[in-house]
């Protein structure tokens with residue numbers, strides 16, 4: 001057992017720190033979401049130029065072949081430096097690895113570099129009005145027409161579709177398949193075409209991160225089927241497996257920074273002498289550390305056994321619960337000031353409500369823990 | 381970064397699990413409990429022959445020369461078995477004296493503790509585990525306070541709800557701070573003792589979780605195993621989360637004790653807070669998931685619940701450790717401002 005970084009990991013961290021010091025991310029621009037997104041996109045371009053955009057990718061695809069621990073260090077350091085998540089986070093964490101796993105040589109050559117440089121942004125077209133937690137229930141149809149597929153249907157909650165050139169799209173190619181998991185196909189869909197309409201959805205924060213996606217005769221060439229016709233469920237699982245890994249470390253550091261900020265503000269108001277306040281802050285400190293330690297245990301398990309241990313399924317649930325408790329405590333301690341329109345704490349409070357929904361709801365994660373980790377029976 | 385036991389540590393764990401399954405079955409634990417915490421002498425002798433009380437004591441004093449992580453591994457297994465034994469008190473006290481004691485203190489107490497010839501007590505004057513008959517006590521009066529070495533004290537048996545262990549109240553005796561003075565060593569000793577108790581709680585919680593999983597997979601109602609009901613499943617998922625949280629922090633504390641002493645105060649507070657609350661929550665859930673059976677003296681889950689309650693009391697409750705964590709966080713924020 002060794003909870004320190006070894007020489008390679010330290011060297012990696014030091015090199016990254018030096019680079020971040022020489023290339024500070026700067027402060028986010030004031031103004032609208034588009035300006036903010038442009039800033040993140042520019043930031044990713046700079047990361048890519050420095051060779052830092054996708055450290056976990058193999059070197060042949062422009063990454064550094066970083067180990068999981070180095071990748072964790074990368075996200076921790078990025079967050080510690082006050083950097084935003086790279087603009088093309090869905091491309092880097094989801095589309096890229098899925099294409100590397102399932103893609104043809106042509107698909108890899110076509111897509112990986114523009115993902116890295118943020119030249120082409122990706123979105124994830126999985127959820128539909130009638131297929132959320134029950135993802136395999138997607139209804140969007142893809143019908144063969146010569147060497148193309150014609151797509152009709154609706155996606156929803158599609159984050160960053162407004163900026164995306166490409167979409168990871170799961171659609172039904174065989175409606176007669178005996179089981180709903182069968183008959184699905186995973187497409188790489190070009191968003192810049194007539195049959196694709198993106199309609200922004202306003203979120204409870206007032207922002208519009210996610211969108212509705214109306215697909216009406218959108219066309220996808222055969223060459224853009226990923227992983228074979230009818231194999232979409234398996235390919236989608238690859239995407240989902242990648243969803244919950246690397247991000248945890250970035251989010252964990254961000255949450256720790258938020259907690260430090262709250263501790264500072266509580267201290268400035270003389271609230272730390274109140275034992276009830278101290279108790280709650282102490283609990284949050286504990287939960288942040290439990291998350292960090294448990295995430296590292298998960299990494300070791302994957303590095304040693306090739307798969308996460310039981311602790312690996314817990315971190316996203318821990319994070320969303322803790323972030324919600326933290327932002328709620330801020331509202332308790334700071335009062336109306338934390339609830340005024342436009343206050344950063346107000347944004348955090350509202351945004352945190354999405355944490356236990358996005359990327360799989362907490363209820364669904366608990367089901368996964370119960371069934372796959374604890375081996376409990378399914379209710380038929 | 382390698383956050384897992386080494387192969388050697390896993391081997392210790394395996395040996396302990398097997399030995400205790402054979403020597404400290406529920407029938408034996410029950411026998412001890414119903415006889416008024418009558419410890420099984422044969423089991424203690426066996427643990428001593430293996431050199432376990434001195435696992436973290438240096439070889440020059442007759443110990444195994446291993447560290448706090450190996451001790452934590454054993455304690456988790458003793459907790460898993462809910463063994464009726466003075467092992468926790470003796471081994472934790474010995475480990476604290478080894479790491480933090482003055483030369484004289486080590487020479488005086490370690491050889492007999494490492495061999496198991498004498499035993500030690502740990503806790504406070506109001507609640508001391510294994511105080512009766514102990515040669516020496518390691519007492520922690522306050523969370524940030526120092527560990528005191530107390531000998532010649534009067535220990536009065538205290539019947540608690542956990543009859544799998546002997547408890548006492550303590551009066552009198554000769555007390556001196558553990559270590560060479562200066563306080564840092566005595567504080568670290570107190571943290572080591574807390575880390576040890578937290579490691580035991582991990583095993584207690586793990587056992588409660590496993591017994592519950594086995595039960596809810598078997599027990600049928602409404603034509604299905606009760607473990608198929610989502611409310612039961614969610615309870616079990618929460619038990620796993622609490623158990624793993626306690627494990628992450630207990631391992632961190634054990635590791636920090638030897639490898640990163642500057643992080644021990646925080647690590648021990650994390651482990652103590654996670655164990656004190658987590659152990660109680662997991663074992664309470666175990667009773668609930670067993671239904672009426674879980675409320676009977678006959679079913680064994682209640683021993684775990686009771687042990688978790690007393691361990692939480694030995695840890696001084698989670699609240700004071702959370703207060704300490706809040707103070708640490710505030711100090712860090714102030715320093716970086």
Ligand SMILES: Cc1cc2nc3c(=O)[nH]c(=O)nc-3n(C[C@H](O)[C@H](O)[C@H](O)COP(=O)(O)OP(=O)(O)OC[C@H]3O[C@@H](n4cnc5c(N)ncnc54)[C@H](O)[C@@H]3O)c2cc1C
Nearest residue numbers: 124125126127132133157158159354357358359360361363
């Ligand atoms: C900020 C944000 C960004 C998102 N971005 C994307 C994106 O880019 N691409 C994309 O495809 N999707 C995205 N999503 C969608 C997200 O994946 C879904 O919202 C989520 O999977 C839940 O589906 P749903 O909204 O249909 O809720 P439902 O599945 O209808 O769930 C409603 C409630 O029922 C509960 N529930 C459902 N099934 C079960 C069950 N079996 N057991 C117990 N409880 C259950 C849920 O936990 C929830 O509380 C995003 C969501 C958010 C909030």
